[in-house]
Amino acid sequence: KLSHRLEAVANNIPEGTRLADIGSDHAYLPCNVVKKGTVSMAIAGEVAEGPFQSALEQVREESLIDKISVRKGDGLEVIQPGEVDCVTIAGMGGTLISTILEQGKSKLEGVSRLVLQPNVGSFAVRKWLIGNGWELIKEEILEEDRKIYEILVAEKGEPMKPYQHINFENGILFGPFLLKEKPEVFKEKWNAEKRNWERILKQLDEAVQNEDTESKRQELKTKLKMAEEA
Numbered sequence: 001k002l003s004h005r006l007e008a009v010a011n012n013i014p015e016g017t018r019l020a021d022i023g024s025d026h027a028y029l030p031c032n033v034v035k036k037g038t039v040s041m042a043i044a045g046e047v048a049e050g051p052f053q054s055a056l057e058q059v060r061e062e063s064l065i066d067k068i069s070v071r072k073g074d075g076l077e078v079i080q081p082g083e084v085d086c087v088t089i090a091g092m093g094g095t096l097i098s099t100i101l102e103q104g105k106s107k108l109e110g111v112s113r114l115v116l117q118p119n120v121g122s123f124a125v126r127k128w129l130i131g132n133g134w135e136l137i138k139e140e141i142l143e144e145d146r147k148i149y150e151i152l153v154a155e156k157g158e159p160m161k162p163y164q165h166i167n168f169e170n171g172i173l174f175g176p177f178l179l180k181e182k183p184e185v186f187k188e189k190w191n192a193e194k195r196n197w198e199r200i201l202k203q204l205d206e207a208v209q210n211e212d213t214e215s216k217r218q219e220l221k222t223k224l225k226m227a228e229e230a
């Protein structure tokens with residue numbers, strides 16, 4: 001059984017697609033969607049030897065070796081152009097996810113959907129999508145084991161569309177759909193961030209004042225203002 005987080009990722013993989021799950025670790029996600037029949041085949045990509053072996057083991061154990069190809073390599077280098085329709089990248093930081101997408105751009109031709117689950121720094125993913133012709137079509141936020149996760153779903157389209165009637169900077173940081181819908185978990189996340197920023201600001205106020213503390217204070221004040229607006 002998948003974690004709620006991976007279940008939510010799986011639910012955004014369209015029926016009948018061919019999947020590449022990059023940074024697959026135990027290959028739980030591809031095994032699950034292949035068994036359910038959601039996807040016809042899958043590639044599980046892993047850069048590290050340990051997780052690569054775990055993926056192989058899992059796929060063998062579940063007798064899925066004819067439907068899931070476990071490949072070792074960095075990011076999207078494990079796929080050929082046109083080989084898959086959907087790419088999932090989950091459980092990493094947003095910066096790493098956007099680096100993987102950027103370096104593997106040429107492999108995304110023919111891919112119609114990206115399902116991305118950054119643990120932190122989702123703004124980096126949103127920025128990459130905008131710069132590369134991908135339109136965010138849905139965002140989800142969920143809490144599991146006291147951690148909060150975001151899921152970003154994108155398809156080729158009009159990248160600026162979700163940002164049309166909102167403040168762009170806020171949209172990038174908070175997520176255009178999440179900002180509109182403001183789910184309970186979303187409020188929880190940003191209230192916690194806000195408390196954290198306020199705490200740091202207070203410490204800075206008490207510290208020796210110099211250029212560094214001043215610029216940090218300004219940065220935190222800007223973020224606080226954005227969070228309050230949101």
Ligand code: SAM
Nearest residue numbers: 022023024025046047048051073074075090091
């Ligand atoms: N996707 C799974 C999940 O969401 O539960 C596993 C997440 S795990 C925390 C991150 C995995 O990504 C690790 O197994 C790591 O080896 C792999 N990884 C990190 N950078 C990668 C890269 N550039 N290419 C492929 N895999 C990578």
